[in-house]
Amino acid sequence: MCQSHEDVILESTKTVGVMMLNRPQYLNALNLSMVNKILAALNDWQETKAVVIMRALGQRAFCAGGDVKKVAEAAYIGDYNYGDEFFYREYKMNNLIGNLKIPYVTFMDGITMGGGVGLAIHSNYRVATENTLFAMPECRIGFFPDVGSSYVLPRMTGYLGLYLGLTGQRLKGPCVYHAGIATHYVESKNLHKLEQELLLCSGHKDVKDTLDCFHKQTDEGKFILKPHLGMIDAVFCENEVxxxxxxxxxxxxxxxxxxxxxxxxxxxxxxxxxxxxxxFYKGMTMNLDQCLNMELQMAKYAIRQPDFYEGIRAQLISKDNNPKFSPATIPEVTDEMVDAFFEDCTCTKYGKI
Known part of the structure; x- marks a missing residue:
């Protein structure tokens, strides 16, 4: 059975559901329509299927992020409803992925950033290829690494997660696997065959055994951050920027x-x-549900701040890559300014996920 949609394609066998992101012209960036379709399918499939596969159409990207440009443009004219709903539904989807009753496999073939990380990082099984390009570049746009990053990043080796979140460092191909972001590394030419084998699986053991068979060993010595992990731990262990x-x-x-x-x-x-x-430090002692609810509050507050639109403007609208953030320097950012992101926001109809 196949259900064809403009932005998400759902294919279903008796035991396996396959989701395909289908906005390649926008690098498969998530919009509200896509999130709603994925949410509905996952809720159905976890009761009726044995395995879910998430992948994308197009040559360049798995998913390059969320539709933050639309959120920012609406917020600029004082319309925060779209952003509030988008993040509420997106984080609800992230939480469902992280707590799904059945195995969920993601093919991170191509650009995997922002919202795309949220689709992948909470999966039981995350497949990187030589085409994978991972990053969480939200600090560059006046936002913060979200989609459950406050849960995932503190649980990476040492302080690598905080380093990746603050710098937006890009990792390519096998480096994504060696960083612990992917659970398996498979050459892209083998993904079709891998999918065909996964369609025959009926549970975690079958899925893991299949992925292990396709996994290609790579040289850990080629992990670009390996020579710097000691320095990263020594520096980014601090809880003040x-x-x-x-x-x-x-x-x-x-x-x-x-x-x-x-x-x-x-x-x-x-x-x-x-x-x-x-x-990052708050997320160390919180579960995924708690982290996503914290991030929802942070997101609702962030889209109401000038830095968010300014960052989006500089990167995605004017594209001058010259944002004028305020405050403009780190010492000017007070504790009160930071704390405001974590206070309860009662200005919208969207409460906890």
């Missing part, structure tokens, strides 16, 4: 890599850096 910058400054004269990291951080939104750091 000012201390992170101070420690980086101690090593900058002897390390070109540290200089690049510092430049990257200075290019981010100062408020986003501090908000992301606080969310």
């Amino acid at each position: 000012e201390m992170i910058m101070t420690k980086l400054n101690m090593y900058r004269e002897d390390s070109e890599w540290v200089q690049c990291v510092m430049k990257t951080l200075y290019d981010q939104c100062p408020t986003s850096l501090k908000v992301t750091t606080k969310a």
